Amino acid sequence: MRPSASSRRSAAKAAPAQPPEVSLYDEVTRKIITQLEAGRFPWVQPWGRAKGAALALPRNGVTGRRYSGINILLLWGAVFEHGYPSQAWVTFRQALAAGGAVRRGEHGATVVFADRFTPKAEQERAARDGDEPGKVAFLKRFKVFNLAQCEGLGGEGLEGLDGEAAPLPERQVVPAAEALITATGADFRIGGQKAFYVPSLDYVQVPPQPAFTDQINYYRTAFHELSHWTGHPSRLGRDQSGPYGGKAYGREELVAEMGAAFVCATLGITPTVRHADYLGAWLETLREDNRAIFRAASQASKAADLLLSFQSDPEPPPPPAGAVARVAEPLAAPLAA
Template sequence: MSDPNACARAGKDRANIYTEITDKIIAELEAGRIPWVQPWGTAAIKAPLAMPRNASTLRGYSGINVLILWGAVIECGFSRQSWLTFRQALGLGGHVRKGERGTTVVYADRFIPEDERRRTAETGEEPGTIPFLKRFTVFNIEQCDGLPEDVAGSVVPPPPDQIEPQAESLIAATGADFRIGGARAYYNTTGDFVQVPPPAAYFEPINWHRTAFHELSHWSGAASRLARDLSGAFGSKSYAREELVAEMAGAFVCASLGIVPTVRHADYIGSWLEVLREDNRAVVRAASAASKAADFLLGFQQRPIASVDEGDEVAA
């Protein structure tokens, strides 16, 4: 017998997931901590700079899951960026230690409301679906015993002397109209070009690369590429949303290349908070769009990056 309250409860749980995630991100921002920028390389952080990945499939986690798992690494003091589900640990011949507490991540799914099913059954049209998030639990490999050595091994960071050459190679590989000069960095939507001041204008040379990937993240959103809304005027909410996407995307690209992410526009924190407080799905959507932008840019590398794990969050 069907439960008439099941849909209502499911809807409430879906709303709770978004609210839980958003509240945590808001709390971090209010405390002056940026979830997509972690203090990698400091004595307090054991884990190497890397994007989180599934130790069984070797696929990278994406979207809001990156922020969730980075946060768990910091909070719990893990020294690895690799994760497994309970069943995956068993499948690899290991197990999660008794008493270990997992980390909740999310993935997107869709459902068809009952009234929509009835309507389409009568009309023969394709049913409309509603996206939502589902929870699942993963464990850091340090919470597991008995895993094979190759699974339990650490991610090897790129050699320091190769980081900047690889970054410059990627910038060139995008084929973007990339101009060096002037006193400020920006993406020109009308002319479809990126402009960044010369490297000498930056206190640290690597900051030039960080800035370049932030602006290229905007470039990725053009109508001919990922088609995000880039029409927002400075100070508008749509402008703040796009800046949020570019901040995260730049951080994801940097982390993938071995560059420690930093905040490019900390003065926008107030506007990001305003957007997040009004819409509890905004940060999930922004993180999803950021992963798509980062994957798009990193896709110009000769070696393809790991694809999105089917358990990862996508736009919802």
């Protein structure tokens, strides 16, 4: 005997409400907010507790392909949290294919993959109206495991990924960083007491390296400003029109902060954070928009990729000894460091 409509309604009311599924955007954003609230910047020295971890972008231990965007922050965070000595990761199946396995009881780190699909209803509408169907963006999650969580790995492609970064020279001059700055061809000026990028005149200015309390931060500052430089309309074309202190300005600063960290990690440079004064604005932005950190991390990856793409250019001859770039007064409101 089928229950009556009234009894079905009563049963439905009595059934406990199912908790809403937390979106992957919310999950990742909350994780980043928690780290910021704890005073830890996930893009700066996330390997601080990881003994022996090389300074590098996380990458796949089989293909060698670097992770990008939000996945850099997620995997750096996992290295920091668990103290892994490696920046290389594999899937469960990759570990098996390499002749090894993930150790029993190990828990993987989450990475995400953005994709788009066309719902069936939209396909039918497009066929009926004779136009292109729209697509809906979504995220997929995957689990990856650090090489330190695996055993018996002996497959080809798993060697040489986790060597220690070369120690910095005694005077903290990093030749690879110097060569990259020059190779960009940017109008890069040295002098003054402030670091900034002027979008209207398309030039970067930073103080000379001896002016920095920690000289290594000269390079972090240089790549922060060069990350701004990548946003020029002739390059990646980001919105750099926001007034100082505004939300758009803060978003651009967040992109430059992470972009510099990604470049420094690739070059083996350990930077320290300089933009703690933006923390409040960043937290406000992330709390208002659960996709803000995804967009910022994606744009930061593109900025870092553009800068690092100049590494393949032939290295130009060094400038004359003692040469210092000419400094001009800014004629427009700069994006200050």
